[in-house]
Amino acid sequence: MKKLLFSLIISALTLQLAQSQSPYEFTFLGHWDDDALPLASPGNLNLQYSGCWGLAVNGREYAVLGGAAHILFFDVTDPTTPKLVGKFQGTATTIWREFKSYKNRIYAVSDGAAEGLMIFDLSHAQDSIVRTYWSTQLFEKAHTITLDTVSGRIYLNGGNATQGIIVLDVSQNPDLPTFITHATFQGGGLHDSYVRNDTIYASSGSEGYYIYAMKDPFNPVLLAQVNTGGYNHNSWLNAAGTYAYYTEEIPVGRPIQIVNLQNLALGEIESAGYFLDKFSVDTGDKTAIPHNVYIRDNILFDSQYEDGLIAYDISNPTQPVLMAEYDTHPENATYSGYFGNWGNYPWLPSGNIIAGDMQNGLFMVKLKNNAVGTQTPEDQLSVQISPNPAHDQLNIRLQTSAAGAWSWKLCNLAGQMISNGNQLEGSLETTLLLTGVPQGVYFLKIDNTEGKKVIRKVVVE
Secondary structure, eight states: OOOHHHHHHHHHHHHHHHHTTOOOOOOEEEEEOTSOOOOBSSSSGTTTTTEEEEEEEEEEEEEEEEEESEEEEEOHHHHTSOOEEEEOOOOOOOOOOEEEEEEEEEEEEEESOOOOOEEOOOOOTTTOOOOEEEOOOOOOOOOOEEEEETTTTTEEEEEEEEEEEEEEESSSOOTTTTTEEEOOOOOOOSSSSETTTTTEEEBTTTTTTEEESSSSTTOEEEEEEESSSSSSEEEEETTTTTTTEEEEETTTTTTTEEETTTTTTGGGOOOEEEEEESSSBBBBTTTOOOOEEEEETTTTEEOOOOTEEEEEEEEEEEOOOOEEEEOSSOOOOOOOSSEEEEEOOOOTTTEEEEEEEETEEEEEEEEGGTTHHHHEEGGGEEEEESSSSSEEEEEEEEEOOOOOSEEEEEEETTSSSSEEEEOOOTTOEEEEETTOOEEEEEEEEEEEEEOEEEEEEEOOO
């Protein structure tokens, strides 16, 4: 992976060059990877890392990353040089480790090893990180962990919670969890969940999406549910709590779905749309897989495996605007399976973003101009391109009635222009012929006379 690290840096530089005219882009800050760390089965995927999370303590910022055999802590206060400051071994190698934070602690679970719950105190992380708790007494395995930082309740999804969810409490002592209940849910076992105001938004795998009132954890009340068609994997709510966004990992190619929650009090939720942007070449049954979504302010961060980390402006909740994409796994040219960006953490005070790649380790990036929660799509043209991937031609359509005169350029990853053209005011659509354009990844840059612009990634096959 040492040669890969060099290629990653070059990829980051060329990506920035290709997107240099855009007000929205990810900037590469730093990277960490260790080839000597063990792999988890199945070995053909070279799985070294899994979930990630973050925490700010005493003016410093930290990242945690799941390794196959270890839990790894980094000081990322200087994001250009992530510093490994803690390495804690588990009981076995596993491809699943997940984390949440509460009161300067990191809470860690695994579904691939009977490790129960680990708690790490980062109150004095600049000097030392202390594992204050490690026990299988309350449970042995959990697929994911959800933590309500208001009530201090932990919700354990999957693993030993084969029906419903296991509820613990750490509000009285963050280093000593107490068992509350194993609540049974109509939707069966959960893959993951999101909690707000004692309400659980349950991603219940193939059973669909369920919402429960959990003020009394001994008597969960089903508020609403929808069968989603795929394997409901994870979800997050926008800041207003009016819309939820969920991913479906299986089958591949399922877009991110938007759910209208505004009539939840009446027991009604409904689909409000979906979206999916692809950045590699589809190959039959292998295509893009949105994995985990998280939201900070009005920006949704999507960890999309081989496509890397993708940011969308959701100021208009039902019309997400693609802002930026950073490929943590640039060695892929086609979709080939479960590689790439597993998860992200976008809430560090600095605005720096943590991203974990299953094969390539820890990445630190940020949106240009530290734009987390502040950018709006006002300066960005709304454009539809199709098909993508493209073969013989690419159709470009501006979705606005006042675009003015505009121009387009197709550039390769080195920033070299392949072709270009100009369109008169009032013309909202054109067709770009791709005859003679080699297969690969390109960037389509569109500017208009009003100063608005957009950059879209195009795959030619």
